[in-house]
Amino acid sequence: MYCNNVEECFRQISTYFNGKSTGYALVFDTENIGVYSEVIQRLEADKSKNCMFVSNSCQKNELPDIDMCISEISKSGDFVLIGSSQALMLKSERDLENHVDLLFEQSISGHALVILNYCRRYIKKFESRDPRISNRVLLVGGGESPIPQIEIINESMNTVENAFVGINGLLAYLERMTESQLKEHRILPVKTRFRKRFFSQAVFQVTEVDGVYESLSKKYSDIAGATEKNYGTEVQWRWLNEKMLYHKSLSSVVKDELGTTSNFEVIIQDIDLQNEPYKSWLFWLAIKAFGTNNPYLNMVISGSKSVEDFEERIYLDLANADVNDPEFEKMYAERKRLLDKIPENLPMLAKYCERVGKYEKNAVYYLTDRSENEQYEFVRYLSIYDYTDDELFRAVKHFSLMLSLYLQPFVFDGVNTKVSEADVGLRDVLTEYFQEYKVQKVxxxxxxxxxxxxxxxxxxxxxxxxxxxxxxxxxxxxxxxxxxxxxxxxxxxxxxxxxxxxxxxxxxxxxxxxxxxxxxxxxxxxxxxxxxxxxxxxxxxxxxxxxxxxxxxxxxxxxxxxxxxxxxxxxxxxxxxxxxxxxxxxxxxxxxxxxxxxxxxxxxxxxxxxxxxxxxxxxxxxxxxxxxxxxxxxxxxxxxxxxxxxxxxxxxxxxxxxxxxxxxxxxxxxxxxxxxxKRPENVEYCFTDPIIILKQKEVATLTLYCNIPMNKPRILVGQRFYDGEFVADQKHAKFIMPELKRSRNYVAELYDGDTSLSVSLEFKVQKSMGQEVDLFA
Structure with missing residues (x-):
């Protein structure tokens, strides 16, 4: 009898148990693990029936005694037999088919419900032989669930976690397995004295862990070509093996789990190296296998023996690099970016600071401004060693943008520091004084x-x-x-x-x-x-x-x-x-x-x-x-x-x-x-008077105006630069150009220091009336 749902099925079960004994067991089967687990849970909750689990008939690490179970449910009473199909799937398809045949032939004194799994085709076969059987069968659909795989582990192996102990442990799990458990764990490891060859005829796919890595290497070429067995523990390789069931390559697993097979230095911020052991290991393994475009991360991974030393090497490996290496600056910057993306590890920082101490005054080039530990060490080295000004400014620029900006000279000039004409020299005194003061403070x-x-x-x-x-x-x-x-x-x-x-x-x-x-x-x-x-x-x-x-x-x-x-x-x-x-x-x-x-x-x-x-x-x-x-x-x-x-x-x-x-x-x-x-949206430049009238013995002079204060105004006329001198404020800058003596039109390219402002202004030089006309102008 085919039932549309579990409720209809239980109505038939109630009718069977409440009626007179038919002399035969009622056989239930489903191919859907969700339906199966719901039925088992409801039957266990029904205390009016004696639920017998085949796993309980196993001696220690032996196969179950199914004949004894059949004999028991044949007695007078209300029985439910669970797990016989799973037990016989370990033996062979023939044994499973014979068991189903026996269930239809076995006479009983009371009532018995036998719960089967993945046996529909045998039931259909026997129904075609004897249509009367259909009255003693309950079939429920719901979609066919995949059959789990069994992984045999030698009893002497201690490296595999969460393995079932003995055949009875495995069967006990199978008898109550839920849909979510099957989805999460398709491979079921079991420690047993039996070897794989004992299950050579099993309906389950049975593998043996004498080497999960070896098995993966045979099946997946990118694992064989890019990894080594010592890259992972037995537990880690088993975890990957289970993930590989849904993928055709290691790169596919990495893409699915990490989101990329490259740019690992970018996604490191999404990896919790302390609390996500399997994800962290896969991340580490992926870098080992595929490499990165980041030379520092490649250096770290090449020396890393396992994921356990990975974070430590990110922190410490730069301490082994030579500051004079042409690649040092790049490695330093990449390490700094990596550390910005992972949680701060204070013990590692302390260890790093200790290690770079061997470089004495050059230790400053190994430190970053990202932690208080390193900030302290940096200024400590500046205080105990002597540095030239060039060495100091180079070290500070390398170490910290903020500190570098602090140490930039501030020029006390005619705009920001007003003094009498007799005291203009004080500006240079102040510029020098505060630059020296800042150096000594640092x-x-x-x-x-x-x-x-x-x-x-x-x-x-x-x-x-x-x-x-x-x-x-x-x-x-x-x-x-x-x-x-x-x-x-x-x-x-x-x-x-x-x-x-x-x-x-x-x-x-x-x-x-x-x-x-x-x-x-x-x-x-x-x-x-x-x-x-x-x-x-x-x-x-x-x-x-x-x-x-x-x-x-x-x-x-x-x-x-x-x-x-x-x-x-x-x-x-x-x-x-x-x-x-x-x-x-x-x-x-x-x-x-x-x-x-x-x-x-x-x-x-x-x-x-x-x-x-x-x-x-x-x-x-x-x-x-x-x-x-x-x-x-x-x-x-x-x-x-x-x-x-x-x-x-x-x-x-x-x-x-x-x-x-x-x-x-x-x-x-x-x-x-x-x-x-706020800086205006449109910054405007112009000459206060774009026409220069040259009188005798005078030099060409222009005044540039900007609607915001300028910094270091310069103009390029022809091939020559001219520096501006502020007039009254930083919005007006005067340019003196003694080389411009011919009457003609000129173009000035505007600069702020050495940076082009991409602004061009025209101006004109002409001689005053009464002067000799230049016929060749």
Whole structure:
């Protein structure tokens, strides 16, 4: 009898068990494992029937006694026999067919239901022989499920996990197997004393694991040609073997599981090397088999013995490379990109830092700025070894873009630093001073000649030649602008700020001023009044310098805090850029109250005067309240304070833990006023007067105008470059061209430094009336 579904089937089963015994068993069969498992689960839940599993008739690691099972269900009572077809599928098709025949001939005293699997063709054969059999048969469809494969494993092998123990263990699983289990595991491993030849006639496909790898190699040419047995454990090869059932090649499996058979350096971010063992191994195996376009990853994989050492080699293998190797820079960059894509492994980073120490001063070329460990090691090497300026800038450029931008020179020029005509030389002094200061801050050293400069400036106090901050802020156009009060932002960061603003598409206008003494916040907030008291206060930089729980000079001398300083500035510039782009304001005005000195912290010297602070730690001893001028050569007297202008501190002042202010060194006193705006969509260039009229003994001069401040304006006329000189502001640049003496039309190609702006402007040179006409012009 054919049943359309399981419900109809169980109605027939109930009718059979509730009626008089027919003297014969009721035989159920389905080819669909989902239907089969549902029927078994419902029968097990029916406590009115005695469910007999053939697997229970097995002695230890022996075949089942099916005759005993048939004899048992032939007795009086209600029985269900499960697993006989699976057991006989291990023997042969003939034994299975004879078993079905016996079921139809066997007489019983009570009721018995026999659950079969994959036996429909035998049932049909016997039905054609005796049509009466159809009344004792229940057939349910649902689609034919694949027959699982059996994998025989020698009992002595301990490398295979999750194998069934003995034939009874295998049969017990088959008797209750579900559709999802079959889908997940088509190959069923079983440890047994029987060998494959014992199952030579079995309906199941039976293989033997004396070598899963060997079996794979015979079947798949790309595994044979591109892998070795020691690339995987027995368990890993067995996992791959099961995956290969649905594929025709290793590359097909890799494509299905990983999404690609190339670009492995890109998808490494999708691989959890710690928590996805099989996927990680397949990833490793795929690189072993197919290679990559990434030389560093190829170097790592060539030395890797297993997936277990793979991550370690990604971290450590560069430590074995020669920094003078022509490929080193490429390997360094590729390792850096790889590490950016995988979770940080702190023990591996520590081990790497230890290993590169063998290169002494060249160890800096092996480090990246991607971790605090490496940042610390980098500045530590800069502090313990001597580097020339060229070596330092090369190492910094190699190590960190942010630090490289910080160390770029900032030129104090006629636009950003207004001084009297008599003091124009001060601009070059400041340019040199702050470049030297930054180098010493990074290398954690004070050079003797620089300290002598500081001591001289402590007496000369050249900062007084610059404009006071209030003079600059009071003259700003504040229409639709917002004030950002950036506490402790010194001029040392201007090169970094300027570079970042260019990167973010911001127009930056910088003015350099001096703050009031002492260089402490409460004495330097006068600029707030010019914005009606409305401002955003940015304290993070000042908090880092004074109250850091992480950075402390007494515990760690190296200036690793500098990386966080630059991050704070960059984060704030990003926020400002976002506000400008969103149209929340037209301009952002950044004003600082004071700068700070790292070198005064490194110096650690005490002033030998009689002055002593009463309050422990007040301003780290850089200034001391006094009633009258104490006449200290290295200290200014301002607003009731003696203010040190060298690198000393007054007695009683506690040592600063990161950086210090309150004194009168140039880095403490000089402050920036920065106006930021969004770069206009259309940048326009023109000459203020494109016609040059040459009078006798005069040289050709042009003034270029741009609607945004320019950086390093240059023009190319013919084959000659001319550098521009700013006029009043950075929007006007004057070009002096003594070589242009003929009356004619010219074309100027515009440049920013060495970068072409792809802009061409025409201008004309002509001689004034009354001069001799050039007949050959």
């Amino acid at each position: 290398t954690n050293k004070i050079h003797l000649d620089f300290e002598n400069k500081v001591n001289n400036y402590a007496k000369e106090r050249p900062y007084n030649k610059l404009r006071p901050r209030s003079n600059i802020v009071s003259q700003l156009n504040k229409t639709d602008s917002e004030l950002f009060f950036f506490d402790a932002l010194g001029v040392e960061y201007l090169a970094f700020i300027k570079a970042k603003c260019e990167q973010y598409g911001l127009v930056v206008e910088i003015s350099v001023a001096h703050c009031e003494l002492p260089s402490i916040t409460e004495k330097n907030k006068e600029f707030i009044q010019y914005f009606g008291g409305n401002y955003k206060k940015i304290n993070e930089l000042d908090e880092l310098k004074h109250h850091s729980q992480v950075f402390d000079y007494e515990k760690r001398k190296e200036p690793v805090h500098l990386f966080r300083e630059l991050e704070i500035i960059e984060e704030e510039l990003r926020r400002i850029q976002s506000l400008l782009v969103q149209g929340c304001m037209s301009k952002a005005v950044i004003v600082s109250d004071h700068g700070a000195s790292r070198l005064a912290v490194i110096s650690g010297e005490e002033n030998d005067s009689m002055l002593k602070l009463d309050e422990k730690g007040q301003h780290s001893g850089r200034c001391c309240p006094v009633e009258s001028d104490p006449q200290i050569a290295s200290a200014a007297f301002e607003d009731g304070f003696a203010v040190l202008a060298n690198y000393e501190r007054f007695k009683g002042g506690r040592k600063a833990n990161v950086e210090v202010h309150g004194g009168a060194t140039l880095e403490e006193v000089l402050v920036p006023v920065i106006v930021l705006s």
